[in-house]
Amino acid sequence: MNRALFLDRDGVINQEVDYLYRIADVAWVDGIFALCRMAAALGYKIVVVTNQAGIARGYYSVEEFHVLMDFMRAEFAAQGCALDAVYFSPYHPEGVGEYARDHEDRKPNPGMLLRAAVDLSLDLAASVMVGDRCTDIAAANGAGVRQAFLLAGTETKACSHPHRAVTSLAEVAQWLEAAS
Numbered sequence: 001m002n003r004a005l006f007l008d009r010d011g012v013i014n015q016e017v018d019y020l021y022r023i024a025d026v027a028w029v030d031g032i033f034a035l036c037r038m039a040a041a042l043g044y045k046i047v048v049v050t051n052q053a054g055i056a057r058g059y060y061s062v063e064e065f066h067v068l069m070d071f072m073r074a075e076f077a078a079q080g081c082a083l084d085a086v087y088f089s090p091y092h093p094e095g096v097g098e099y100a101r102d103h104e105d106r107k108p109n110p111g112m113l114l115r116a117a118v119d120l121s122l123d124l125a126a127s128v129m130v131g132d133r134c135t136d137i138a139a140a141n142g143a144g145v146r147q148a149f150l151l152a153g154t155e156t157k158a159c160s161h162p163h164r165a166v167t168s169l170a171e172v173a174q175w176l177e178a179a180s
Helices: 032-041 062-078 111-119 134-143 169-179
Strands: 003-007 044-051 085-089 128-131 147-151 164-166
Touching (some): 003 111, 032 044, 032 169, 044 111, 111 134, 128 169, 134 147, 147 169, 164 169
Parallel strands (some): 003 128, 044 085, 128 147
8 A cells, every 4th residue: 555645736736726727827835846846755656635716616627727737747757856736626516607606526525535545555544634724624634634734825714623733844844854
């Protein structure tokens, strides 16, 4: 069994931008590549799990999402920490068209993490999640992930699910190193 470092995208990998879909708008969160290089060196699979309500709301297409993720994958690879998998949920109950509904993949539901566990033979009880919203923490807890980290800066309310609050990705890297 493998373990994973699950990462939310917006607010963890890249700076929070409402409905990011353009490469020109990408600004990396400080420490993301160092964290992922360390996690990969420690044997973690690097897995992105991201809600993409902008697709359901018609702000951008699935194809535009994939173009952006292809760019991000290439950048991670160039930085020495290739992404092992990317899971996304294009659903939102207030969307339009085929994606206008809730879905087991939409965080706070744990569907993306559970699918990744099957696809990548992951031990969720040995895995960690870094998110910037309570929905990320709830999904991690619902999937049985060992440790959920809430990165400060986006969430405005207290999260009720167990987690560790951090102010930087360097704190997550320190925890991973100490726990391994």
